Amino acid sequence: MADRPHGAPAPPTDTTVRSENWDSRDLTGEEQANVLLIDVDMTEAHATGAVFSECTFRGARFNASTFIDTAFLNCAFVRCGFFDATFTGCKFVGSMFDGCTYDLMKVSGGDWSFTGxxxxxxxxxxxxxxxxxxADLTGARCAGASLRRVDLSGAMLHKADLSGSDLRGSEISSIDPYTVELRNAVIDPLQAVVLATSLGLAVRPDDDPAT
Known part of the structure; x- marks a missing residue:
């Protein structure tokens, strides 16, 4: 498994849920802590206000699921599928992802700080x-992804591929243009100034004489 961000160990678990069918299950208000969930089918599951704390999901399927204002705190996700999953206003603070798939996953609002x-x-x-x-996005493959108005302050982006991605409105001061692939990425004028400054360029208006 990939190292957890900041060296934090994987959370210990006390109970195990194995191979259960939670297809289309309403998880609203549910609370789970220190649970190991193995091969659980959460396809089209939905929840508002659920809390999963220090849980480990192995081989879980979140396909076409919908979560609103739900917290996954310091959880681990190993070889999980998030095809067409939607997370709105959710918290994944301190969670770690390893070997997962994210095709058509949509994340709107919420806090994913310190995620791996x-x-x-x-x-x-x-x-x-x-x-x-x-967040640890080292080597992340984000070519063509939409990352609009995302706060990437302090994010680890070494060798990340952001080519062709839409970064407009995002906080990108952590991006090092020398170590991150940015070809054809879409940015706004303010971000252009940030990147120019990181390249050591002096940005001045045309009527400002050089000193």
């Missing part, structure tokens, strides 16, 4: 208005 997504293939995922502060 090293090497994640997010090319067909969409994030908007999400906090990803100090």
């Amino acid at each position: 997504l090293p090497g994640a293939d997010l090319r067909r995922a969409a994030f908007s208005d999400v906090r990803l502060r100090e």
